[in-house]
Amino acid sequence: MTRPVRVRFAPSPTGALHIGGVRTALYNYLFARQRGGKFILRIEDTDSQRFVPGAEEYIMESLEWCGIKIDEGIREGGPHAPYRQSERKDIYKKYALQLVESGNAYYAFDTPEELNALRAEMEAKGETFAYNHAVRTQLATSLRLSAEEVEERIARGDQYVIRFKMPENESVEMHDMIRGNVTINTATLDDKVLYKSADALPTYHLANIVDDHLMEISHVIRGEEWLPSLPLHYLLYRALGWSDTQPEFGHLPLLLKPTGQGKLSKRDGDKFGFPVFPLRWVAPDGEVSRGYREDGYFPEAFINMLALLGWNPGTEQELFSMDELINAFSLERVSKSGARFQPEKAHWFNGQYMHRKSNEEIGALLKPILKEHGIECSDELAATIGGHIKERSTFPADFWELAGYFFVAPTEYDPKGVKKYWKGENPAKLLEIREVLAAIDDFSIENTDAAVHQWIERTGYSAGQIINTLRLSVVGACKGPGMFDVLALVGKEQVLARIDAAVAALGMANE
Numbered sequence: 114m115t116r117p118v119r120v121r122f123a124p125s126p127t128g129a130l131h132i133g134g135v136r137t138a139l140y141n142y143l144f145a146r147q148r149g150g151k152f153i154l155r156i157e158d159t160d161s162q163r164f165v166p167g168a169e170e171y172i173m174e175s176l177e178w179c180g181i182k183i184d185e186g187i188r189e190g191g192p193h194a195p196y197r198q199s200e201r202k203d204i205y206k207k208y209a210l211q212l213v214e215s216g217n218a219y220y221a222f223d224t225p226e227e228l229n230a231l232r233a234e235m236e237a238k239g240e241t242f243a244y245n246h247a248v249r250t251q252l253a254t255s256l257r258l259s260a261e262e263v264e265e266r267i268a269r270g271d272q273y274v275i276r277f278k279m280p281e282n283e284s285v286e287m288h289d290m291i292r293g294n295v296t297i298n299t300a301t302l303d304d305k306v307l308y309k310s311a312d313a314l315p316t317y318h319l320a321n322i323v324d325d326h327l328m329e330i331s332h333v334i335r336g337e338e339w340l341p342s343l344p345l346h347y348l349l350y351r352a353l354g355w356s357d358t359q360p361e362f363g364h365l366p367l368l369l370k371p372t373g374q375g376k377l378s379k380r381d382g383d384k385f386g387f388p389v390f391p392l393r394w395v396a397p398d399g400e401v402s403r404g405y406r407e408d409g410y411f412p413e414a415f416i417n418m419l420a421l422l423g424w425n426p427g428t429e430q431e432l433f434s435m436d437e438l439i440n441a442f443s444l445e446r447v448s449k450s451g452a453r454f455q456p457e458k459a460h461w462f463n464g465q466y467m468h469r470k471s472n473e474e475i476g477a478l479l480k481p482i483l484k485e486h487g488i489e490c491s492d493e494l495a496a497t498i499g500g501h502i503k504e505r506s507t508f509p510a511d512f513w514e515l516a517g518y519f520f521v522a523p524t525e526y527d528p529k530g531v532k533k534y535w536k537g538e539n540p541a542k543l544l545e546i547r548e549v550l551a552a553i554d555d556f557s558i559e560n561t562d563a564a565v566h567q568w569i570e571r572t573g574y575s576a577g578q579i580i581n582t583l584r585l586s587v588v589g590a591c592k593g594p595g596m597f598d599v600l601a602l603v604g605k606e607q608v609l610a611r612i613d614a615a616v617a618a619l620g621m622a623n624e
């Protein structure tokens with residue numbers, strides 16, 4: 114019988130969600146949707162010291178912005194609620210005790226001071242201290258102390274931790290959906306803490322295994338940094354008697370710096386000028402980090418870019434909607450090696466999505482930008498202008514530069530354009546064109562186009578010279594869409610006024 118697919122994204126709310134984390138969530142989501150499964154958001158907040166207020170909301174808002182829909186989670190609820198580990202506190206202790214009883218774990222009473230002293234002592238000898246099979250029977254553990262003494266210590270309220278008793282020398286054979294078979298010998302592994310009496314909380318390892326089991330998780334897809342924990346997780350499943358229903362594991366490659374060397378960090382973002390977080394984040398200390406959303410990225414473009422960082426479809430196709438990603442995604446095509454983040458590629462994706470938007474969508478994005486400049490404009494006009502600027506835009510922040518002149522007369526003229534066109538007879542000819550335009554009642558594209566071209570035919574004057582001179586006077590530079598589109602959008606009165614203003618500003622000739 115095949116198991117229902119249930120995957121989880123299990124972030125710890127320790128700050129803003131890095132784009133690597135968003136990619137983990139995305140791959141889980143694609144995997145679940147493709148197989149008709151469920152995507153669960155579990156908040157792993159058992160490390161109260163690293164808890165950051167606002168991080169949980171940030172995670173949920175990020176997923177929502179990306180279009181990743183949560184089936185079960187702290188807001189959504191679900192059959193295995195609660196989905197926040199701090200609210201599941203009472204569940205874990207029993208499993209820790211079960212592991213002690215079955216001989217797979219033990220109590221350790223060493224105080225942090227004692228452990229620090231031991232560590233310092235070993236380091237002085239040039240050795241490193243590890244809490245493992247070599248030392249566990251010599252320290253203050255239930256492996257050395259008598260049962261009575263252990264009971265007495267617990268009864269009098271001594272703080273303790275419960276540690277996993279790692280087998281001394283066993284080859285653990287594991288399977289990873291991306292990396293294949295992996296074997297690791299336990300000799301080098303230490304005895305991880307599973308439970309702490311001080312705050313009556315489990316550590317990540319125990320809570321994670323217990324919850325994956327209780328929540329019937331079928332596949333664990335997570336970052337490569339968790340691969341070293343996999344032997345412990347396999348052994349925990351075995352020790353708890355859950356190997357039969359243990360999930361399958363897949364560890365995703367790291368996101369690398371633009372240089373290809375090392376893991377992509379927040380500092381790289383600052384250095385190379387790109388966001389590493391999906392949304393803007395204000396840390397508790399007031400430090401602000403930029404976000405893809407606030408930088409003007411479309412969520413579809415962001416998701417498309419992220420999906421291809423570590424996965425490839427095996428074809429030339431680069432643009433994928435969420436539905437297309439759901440269809441095409443496969444863990445087999447996730448690479449084992451790190452994926453280099455390329456800021457230019459992120460720009461490219463956004464541009465592609467910009468170019469594909471309808472004129473109306475661009476118009477809707479343009480209106481608020483115009484408003485910031487004190488300009489009200491109809492939906493229709495915004496959409497028409499949108500149609501002219503979208504091919505040249507990457508971000509909405511480009512719009513004003515590309516569209517501002519439709520509404521505001523130039524106050525400066527591009528020196529290069531002036532040098533090239535404001536010379537010889539051009540200004541005088543421009544005044545002739547002004548009269549031609551002044552005589553047109555209906556200032557439509559067709560009418561101005563026909564009138565100007567008739568004048569060109571009649572006079573034999575160079576079309577390139579006169580149209581560029583006209584453009585320079587109306588736009589302020591030699592840029593923008595078709596001249597007659599510009600004239601129609603700017604309107605007769607403004608066009609005539611702008612010609613006059615250019616002549617006033619630049620004079621009649623500039624040899």
Ligand code: GLU
Pocket residue numbers: 123124125157317321334335336339
């Ligand atoms: N809480 C862990 C993290 O923050 C989850 C790791 C896992 O998916 O097992 O990455």
